[in-house]
Each structure stands twice: as C-alpha cells, then as structure tokens.
Amino acid sequence: MDTMLLNVVHRPEMVPEYAEKVTGHGRTEDITRESLLRESLDIFKTQQRLAHENGLKTTIQMTYASLFNEEAVRLAKTHHAQFGDEIGLTFLGLPCQEFRDKYETQEFCIWMFCLEDKKAIVRDVFEKFHACFGFYPESTGSYYMDAALINYIKSAYPTVKCAVATCWEEGPKAYHTCNNSWYTFLDGGPWAPWIPSTANTHAPAACEAEDSGIVAIPHLSRDLIACYDGNGSNFGTHPQNILRGMIYRDGQYPYLYNLIDQFRYQARFNDGYAYNMMFVGPGWMNKMGRWEAPYELLYQAYADGCAYYGELKKKGKLVDMTMGEFAEYYRDNKTYTQPECALWRDILYGSQKQVFWYCDPYMRACVNMDQGGALVDLRPYAAKLKRPVGVGTSHVQDASYPYLIQEKYRAGYFTHYAGEGTIRSAKIIHGGEEADLCLCRTKAHFSREGRDRILTLDPVDIEFDDLTVTLQTVITFEEGSSRIRYDRKIIEMSDPEADVAVDEYMVACYGTTEYPEDMTGLTLSLGRDDENLELDYAYRSRERAMASADYAACVLPPIGTRVSMTCTGRDKAGYFKEGYAFSPMFTLGYTGKLRQEEVFRTWLNLEKAD
C-alpha cells in the first residue's frame, strides 16, 4: 500500500457538547462551573498525551472559550514548541459566558449566523487569538464553513490556508438520528480533502478563478457505504463513534481498524495518495461516560485509535501532518480537475456490496455495483450553485448541495405502487420481456487511462424466455469533461444473431431532503440539427421521443443546472418523460438496438444552466 496522510485535531472545548445537556442532567445549567472547565481541559490534555505517546503531532484548534483560559493557551504554546503541534483556531466551542454576554445568543453554529454576525465573530475570535499568540492561525474550521464565511476569512486573514469545512453526509439522517434536533444539514459534499470554490463550499474549484484560497478537509473520514444509509456518527474514524454505533464486543472493535485500512487502500485509485483525519471533541471522553460506554471504554478506544495510527507511522505507512502542512502538501501535489476516487466495499454488514464514489469540480457521483452499476447519487457541481446559508438567507440551516439523483431519499429503483425513483440505469428488452440492470448484482475493477478513470464491471447474465444475454458495462469518468460515459456491450448471446433493444435512462429531480420540491419551472427538451422540442414541466405525465436525437435534456433553474443525455448507439431515439404529482420526477433517455459485440454508448452531461 501507499502512504496515507493523517490529520489529528484536538480542541480544548471548555464546555463540551453534551456535557451540560446530557451528562449534566438534573443540574441547573452553569457553563462557568469550575469542575466542568477543569474536566474539559483534562480531557484535552489526555487526548494530547495519547497522540504524543504514539509519536503523532496534532493540530490544536483553540476554541473561543479556551482563549480566555490561561492554562489552555499555555499548553498550546508548550505543545507547539515541544511536539511541533500547530496552533489553529476553530469556530466550534463558541459557547462560554464571554460569548453569550457579548452576542446575547445561545447560537453556536458559525454558518447559521447572519453574514454581519459571522464577520463580527470572525474578527473577534481571530483578534483574540492574535492577542494570545502574537500571530494569526493557518487553520480554522467548524462542522460547516459556508462560502461567504470562507471568502471573508480569507480576505481578512490571508494566513488561513486550511479549514475543517463539512461533515460528510451529515444531513437529514443525522437530524433523524438525533430525534429531529441536530440541525446540521450538510449532505452532498466531498468525503476527502478538496479546494472549495468561492461560490459554494461543497463544490470544488475548477480553476484559480474559482479558488477560495483554502484547502478544506472533512470533519472525520466516514464509511462510504454505511454512512450513506445510516447515522454518520456511528461509522467514522472517531473511535467513540464506533462505540455509539455499538460496533464492538468485549472491548474489541476491529471495524475501526478495517475502516482506517480501507481508507489507506484508496491510494490505489488516487495516484498513491490516501487521507484520514481524526477529530474527537472532548465531550466524547466525558468522565460520566457516553451512551452505554463507561469512561474506561471511551478512553481505551481513543488510546487504541492513536496507537494504531502510531503503529502505521512506525511502519512507514502513514505520515502525520498538521493541517497547515497538509494544505501545502495538497497544493503541491494536486491539480484542480484531478478527481478523488473511492472504490469502497461494505466492511461491516457482510453483504459484499461495493460502490464507487467520484468527486471533481463538476460532480459528485456514486455508482452502485450491487445494482448493476447504476448511478445512485449525483450532485451537479458544474452549476457552482450559489446558495447562501444562515439567518437572513432563504436557507437558514440547509447547507446541503442539491442532488439530481439520491436513491435513498427519492426511492431509487424500487417504488411502492406507482411512479419512479431517482436512478440512472438501463433496461434490456427482448420478445416482450425486459430486465433492468439494477437487478444484476456485480463487482467493478478500477483502471486509469490518461485522464479517464474507468470502472469495468464483471459481465452479467440476463435470461429471457428464449435468449440469454451476457452483457458488460464500462463506466468512464473523463477528467475535466463534466460527463460520465456508459458503454454497454453484449459479450455473448445464446442466439448470436439476436438483436435486442436497450433503454438507457435517468430518472431525476432535485432537492436536499427526502421531500419533493416544486418541479414547475423545469424545461424538458429534445434536439436534432436545427430542431428543438421543448416542454415546460406541469405534472401532466407527458412523454416525447425523437429519432436520432442529438440530446435529451432538462434545465432546472432552482439549482442552476442543465443535465442532458447524449448517445452514439445504433437506431438511437431520445426521449423524455415529464412525471406527475405522485411521481414528481423527470426521465431522460435513449432507446436503441444492440447485437453481439456491439457497444451502445451514452453520456450523462452536466452544465451550469445559464
């Protein structure tokens, strides 16, 4: 395996999450309680000690509250001098008496303040940091950092070059898990470090003009299959998250090490580069215990996590960096259009399911091999959607990047009773029978040719009454092209002269949650030469087709996106379907014909609408 890069981040959070609300149950709230402050600092010291004992340097992200604590400041300076730890600044941990007195609010999520308050808090926190340390930080972060916030920080404090900027797939699922009380709607972002665009943090920059000036890292490295359909806070490189998920027995949690190792494995698909980060808030090592886990187990899990990273480092399989160092590495070794790829398997449920994630400045996409290589998640970053969040905007809490396809929220292949769910797949049709490739379970192999990242799927058999077809799918992500190519090739048929029909389709819509959005305003179209057929979406279930169409497209003004399909297959005909109120989707597709050894080729293309 190649080398993995690691960021270990600690924060002296003087009023840890949950400390007052959960473990302090039965007491009147008092965030100035001396015992609380003492314990919080002790946890920070413990975390630092465990990292250092295992030869790992850390990034100490000072919280606003900790800047008022002389011991916390002194510790940071000492560890910087002694261990090479970086002293950074986080917007987590804002709550303290000084903050509440000054801003007269219990709000603590920086991205949800109005823009003027964001700016005032940034100035306040950065200047306080400077007063403590005599310099401005190189790294910052929060659970989410919206584009306006990052742009302001970079303009006012250009020393900043790295930030913790999102929690991967922490959206409606996290909200539900927390009894609809955890307002971090952050779906649709990258799972690995990226350079945010100035327009939208979740959408990577495609060029220098779009570059926000920082390198973003995700808050935790999360299981790319378990988190997609489950609580993100159970399945990450956060030892106590594993305990929260009850993924342990008798104090043993091999899943944690499997998770770290599978991230190391991703170097094979990313030019030898792999990344991990561990960022555990002090609240997770509370002396009162957390969830069912007593303090002893919480401590042991963190100690074991640090020990495993330390062991990898000793073996030369891991390099620990501070956030600032990592940002420099990233700038030196990555290009804007270079994608992040992850061929990921289930390592927990024993299902042998396999998915492939792809992320570049134009899209984030997920291919599910257990559904024949269907595209099950698609975020059109090509639109670079400006979508401000926080008080005073139309999205106070919802920072998610909208999807076109999201099989968990919007059904996917299986629907109840009627209608369709979002997915991009194909049907093979013969003699009045049809088979959807979503029901053909297979596995993929990754390869690279020049700027193409290629997934070659194991061939699948499709059995009709009088014909068996062996078909192979090859999916190609062309770097910088903003499109995905699907090739379907018949390898073999029981009747070599047979001519089967193919229907390549995508069912899509838009949104950020499970609930439908208004589809009025969308425009469907088919085009060929000078001919252009358009239809305004009105929930009337209309369908149109065009022989030899050059494209089938949909423009979605609410997310500034134009999505289209194009094709080079034999006897091709483009089509679209409008959808209706019970099935608020649209379908784009191509039908055509396919013989043995023939290839039917389609592209899914993403563009900024205007």
Added chain:
Amino acid sequence: MAQSGKGRLNYRCPSCFMRDLDIDMFYDDDKGEYYCLRCQYTGTEADVLEKNETLRYRYRDMMKRYGEEDFERFDD
C-alpha cells in the same frame, strides 16, 4: 412518585436504535425500569443489555479483521 433520572449509564432505547434513532432513556426508580420517551419500550438494565446485543445481528462482519488485500476480494 418522584421524577425520573438518567440511571447508571446513559442507555439509549434499543427499539429506537434499531430504526436509527438515538433516544436517551430515563430511569423510573419506583418500577426499576428504563423507559423511552418516544416509543413504548420499557425494560430493566438486563433487558436493555440483552437487546443491545441482539441488535448487533446486522453487523455480521463486526469482529472480522480484513487483511490489506481483502478489500476487493469477494470469494469468501
């Protein structure tokens, strides 16, 4: 009847956990049982521990240690 408290550890409702809901339970000292505020689950500490073990049925690979070359191996 006195107000309920948190109990010895911060147990969550095992029934809600199965539907991806983390709901802390409260402890009724008079009845000697934990109870969920959201659903109808009630149980002793022993019952909670038993249910917590039961719900791990879905983690079939929970205790398996993958080797470095196992991530694309599907032949077992």
